[in-house]
Amino acid sequence: MAPIYREIRLDWKGKTYTLTPTYTTIQAVEQEVSLMALAQRITAKNPPYSQMADLLALTLALAGCRDEDATAEQINAEMYQGDKALKLLEAATRITFAMFPQKVLPGNEEAPEAGAQRCGTSTGQSTTESPLAASGSSQWSSGE
Secondary structure, three states: OOOEOOEEEEEEOOEEEEEOOOHHHHHHHHOOOOHHHHHHHHHOOOOOHHHHHHHHHHHHHHOOOOOOOOOHHHHHHHOOOOHHHHHHHHHHHHHHHHOOOEOOOOOOOOOOOOOEEEOOOOOOOOOOOOOOOOOOOEEEEEOO
């Protein structure tokens, strides 16, 4: 049985980009960032900001974003800007773990919590709800 991955939706400056991890996209990411090493550092509460910025920029690019401001350098700079930092780190964490296949239980052909993996970060909005819903969807938003 083929591995099951969750769709990742990323909002960047008012546009939504979608990416479903595949072997090819994961391989492209791993040319720049080791997902296993990143997951271990995140779990140890020692996340490397630059690698997380690389992951966010790569994910946006693989999803079709051609915005010149969606570079790892720009995203890394935003990680040091107050309220954006935590949201960007949470988004990178969600994306990291979305790159690993979901477990499928025998007799159940669907992944648990099937649906989009949402990593949300909004740079221009405030909400009372966490931008990172645990509903199995990972939306990352960044806007001005």
